[in-house]
Amino acid sequence: MNAPSTAALADDKPGKDERGILVIEDSRTFAIALRQFLEAETGLPVTTCASLKDLSELIVAAPGAYAIAVVDLNLPDAPRGEALDWTVAHGIPTVVFTATFDLATRGRIMEREVIDYVLKDNEFALPNLVGTVKRALDNxxxxxxxxxxxxxxxxxxxxxxxxxxxxxxxxxxxxxxxxxxxxxxxxxxxxxxxxxxxxxxxxxxxxxxxxxxxxxxxxxxxxxxxxxxxxxxxxxxxxxxxxxxxxxxxxxxxxxxxxxxxxxxxxxxxxARDYLTNLFNRRHFFEQGPALVETARQAGLPASIALLDIDHFKQLNDRHGHDGGDRVLDAVARNLSRLAEGGTNLLARVGGEEFAILFRGADLAEALRLSETIREEIAREALLLGGETLALTVSIGVTEIGASERLDASLGRADQALYTAKQAGRNRVCAAAQRS
CATH class of the missing domain: 3.40.50.2300 (Response regulator)
Structure with a gap:
């Protein structure tokens, strides 16, 4: 056969499925418990019904509304699995839940091409059923x-x-x-x-x-x-x-x-994550950064790097203790995550109070603009610490990565620019010229 095209494969990848879950169960107590479990575990809305009549009305009223169904095999008005036939016939992926089980029943279930069956025969039946539904959705x-x-x-x-x-x-x-x-x-x-x-x-x-x-x-x-x-x-x-x-x-x-x-x-x-801030760590930054820079180069795009340091962090740490220092780090990290994480950027905590941002697709002028926005936003948010309101500020060094330059060499130049920003009074952005 011919290999599927890239576009064809990409189109097959599903996005988040916002459809609901349909539960067909005649025990009201069990249906309520199952609905609560499923909604808590999947985040999807759950609709319940107790008969084949109700099931048929729901499916006819809202075709295509359900991502998956959980079907009790034996209902008062559907004692031979007719409810299962309905969900399968209407293309709803189905998990069967049954208290009656033997080889003949197993064959009857599996020949209908269901996802799986779960038995109502022990105290683990409910969590097993919820786990089966979650796995099917995750698949x-x-x-x-x-x-x-x-x-x-x-x-x-x-x-x-x-x-x-x-x-x-x-x-x-x-x-x-x-x-x-x-x-x-x-x-x-x-x-x-x-x-x-x-x-x-x-x-x-x-x-x-x-x-x-x-x-x-x-x-x-x-x-x-x-x-x-x-x-x-x-x-x-x-x-x-x-x-x-x-x-x-x-x-x-x-x-x-x-x-x-x-x-x-x-x-x-x-x-790959820093334990305190949940940002990427230094190891991940240097493992993934070079490949991201190379991807930008192959696409003919620039790339820049910014190195950010929290101003007077040692004094803050000494004055308010390590817990206070951790709160300062967390506050800055949350702002950085909001402002710079995701998209084409790579953000990481690379030292005690140092953070690095790799801007893919940004030349020096654009990286300076983005870094200035980050500096202003962090300075705008005060932190209440030990009964004292602190105005946090950061210094940032920025440079554009050269056409054949290694990432660590660029980071070194950004560090020099950061040193210049500190020497000039902190709470500012300074740039280092791109090395030819």
């Missing part, structure tokens, strides 16, 4: 690459994943998979068959591990040779699933790998 932010040279087989697997609400991209060969991974860094998980004409699953796994170490890989195969699973894992895969699939096993293994990705992202985010 829409996860893009999975399915690699298989057999179109029919690939489509079946892609359909399974789509039911789970994942965004699925397909590749018909190892080479196509690698090209898609290179072009689209938001592909986070690969599910790959072993048998392919251009390279087998082991070779693909090794290449992915070398070039995309943060991507997780699940190998799949219909081979009866048990060494196939070991071969995948030795080659760098994180998991293995044998065909023919047990659907629940496939769901659980993929969900487990997605959860691991989420936990790793959280750890990386924590490692």
């Amino acid at each position: 829409r932010n996860t893009r999975i690459l399915v690699v298989d040279d057999t179109r029919t087989t690939r489509k079946v697997l892609a359909r399974m994943l789509s039911i789970q609400q994942y965004v699925v991209v397909e590749a018909g060969s190892g080479a196509e998979a690698l090209a898609l991974l290179d072009a689209h860094p938001d592909l986070e998980l690969v599910v790959s068959d072993y048998y392919m004409p251009d390279m087998d699953g082991f070779e693909l796994a090794r290449k992915i591990r070398r070039s995309h170490p943060n991507v997780r890989l699940i190998g799949i195969s219909s081979s009866t040779d048990r060494k196939t699973s070991a071969g995948f894992l030795k080659a760098g895969a994180h998991d293995f699933v044998a065909r023919p699939f047990v659907l629940e096993e496939l769901q659980c293994r993929i969900a487990s790998n997605v959860e691991t990705l989420t936990q790793l992202k959280r750890l990386q985010e924590l490692a």
Whole structure:
């Protein structure tokens, strides 16, 4: 198959879904508890109803209004899962909640292509159900690459994943998979068959591990040779699933790998943040800054850097103690976050009372203008500390980054400009000329 275009992949990425959640449950007490849990955990509005009649009226009255449905399998006027048939027929992704369960019931549920089912058989049923709904909603932010040279087989697997609400991209060969991974860094998980004409699953796994170490890989195969699973894992895969699939096993293994990705992202985010101000830290600034500057250069755009220091911070810290100093840092950081964080800028706390801002797309004149606005806004906001109203001020040094200049060299020149601002009386912005 032909690789999807960049535009096509970008268009498939969902934004925030503001639709509601529909709960069909005949127990009023349980419906109220579930609504409260779901609204608290998802932030989405929850509509409840207790019968197939009410369900049909809601769906007809507001088609397309619901992002997901939670359906009790057995209702007084729908004892054989007719409510489930309604939600599925109207294209609403559905989680089934049932107290009645056996193999026949399981088959009846799963053949309707539901997201999952949760049993009403223990005290953890309610949190399990809420967790399942949250995972399904979160899955829409996860893009999975399915690699298989057999179109029919690939489509079946892609359909399974789509039911789970994942965004699925397909590749018909190892080479196509690698090209898609290179072009689209938001592909986070690969599910790959072993048998392919251009390279087998082991070779693909090794290449992915070398070039995309943060991507997780699940190998799949219909081979009866048990060494196939070991071969995948030795080659760098994180998991293995044998065909023919047990659907629940496939769901659980993929969900487990997605959860691991989420936990790793959280750890990386924590490692990149300053513990006090929650701004990015010095390490993150120097890890990400050079790439951002290079991106600007390739686009023919300028880039500038500002180094900011809180005036008389040592005296403030000595006078009001470390708690007072922390409040000063927090106040300045909140203002900086409001004024300079996000967009094309990179903001970080790079020292005790020092902050750095990388302005992508701003030449020296624009960076000076932006820095002057920041200085004025910080000076305008007073801080009440120890019964005393303090007027906080900052000094800022600014420079434009040269065409082939390293980020640390530019930061050094910004530091010189900052020193000039302090020597000139503080509470001002000074510039250092761009080095030729």
